[in-house]
Amino acid sequence: MILGMVSDAVAQGAPETQAAALLGLSARTLQRWREQDTGDDRRLGPKSRPRNQLSEQERKLVLTTINAPRFRDLSPSQIVPRLADEGRYIGSESTVLRILRHEGQLTHRGRAKAPVRIAVEEHIATGPNQLWSWDISYLKTTVRGRFYFLYLIVDIYSRRIMSWAVHDEESGEHAAALFRATCAASQLDPKGLVFRSDNGGPMRGSTLLATLDQLGVRASFSRPGVSADNAFSEALFRTVKYRPDYPAPFDSLAQARAWVGAFVAWYNGIHRHSALRFVTPDDRHRGRDAALLAARARVYERARRRHPERWSGEIRNWTPVGAVRLGPRKPDELRESSDKEALTA
Incomplete structure (x- = not known):
């Protein structure tokens, strides 16, 4: 029955590893069952108590210590070293966390506001002009402390650079003008399009957000401090700055614009993209x-x-x-982030 359920899930497009994990199995277990073809579930579980398992008395000591008045507002990462300073060891931080999770006590400790967990926005692009990503990057100049700013809009499905601009300042007004010009050049009605960015000032600027709202575009943002949420733009900027002919520092705004224009023509029409089976974005x-x-x-x-x-x-x-996903989050990442919050509380 289990093998049949997994086969049905895989036929619908689910990865076998994840389907097996939902049933508490590993992919190797499924493979072994298919090879043996016994028809029986021979998982017997552990036959003996692990030698390193804490006794019930030791578990109670951990809970009593953690919940003591002087420790109840501290996280395990704060408590374990303090106990060591007193010459006491009741278990590692991971052991304490495991016990707290089992007892339903793995929650925020202390009077401070609990950390806010922002869910990852997940989007799927099945064709061009459904999901765009954009960002701004610095371009060094010959004047120390002065930079030009490269604006790039990329279609996530095709990796095509839809438009670009180089200015001597960061501005939401420049971004809004670039977005309108991009839609006009592509003869595109952007209603329903998802526009992904990080949380920079120009990205959150009122001018750009008003423009997107007026055009029916959905603004999507990375989680604060998580650059990987906008990985497509970050990867593109790396490609820009690691080109062999990248001339930074730039002498002038005209030189920067001329070089970026040549780069975009090469990237869209000549560059074979590894994520696209080595066809060009165009x-x-x-x-x-x-x-x-x-x-x-x-x-x-x-x-x-x-x-x-x-x-x-x-x-x-x-x-x-096929389709390209932006922002997928694995199930084990949810549990991992919860543990990290408990450790750093």
């Missing part, structure tokens, strides 16, 4: 990637037919990349 955005990848597959098939002895398995995967 090919992906215009829907030409399927035909290109199918042609590559035929080349590989012909090569395998000519020399089958040189191929131990299937040809390289040249199928088009």
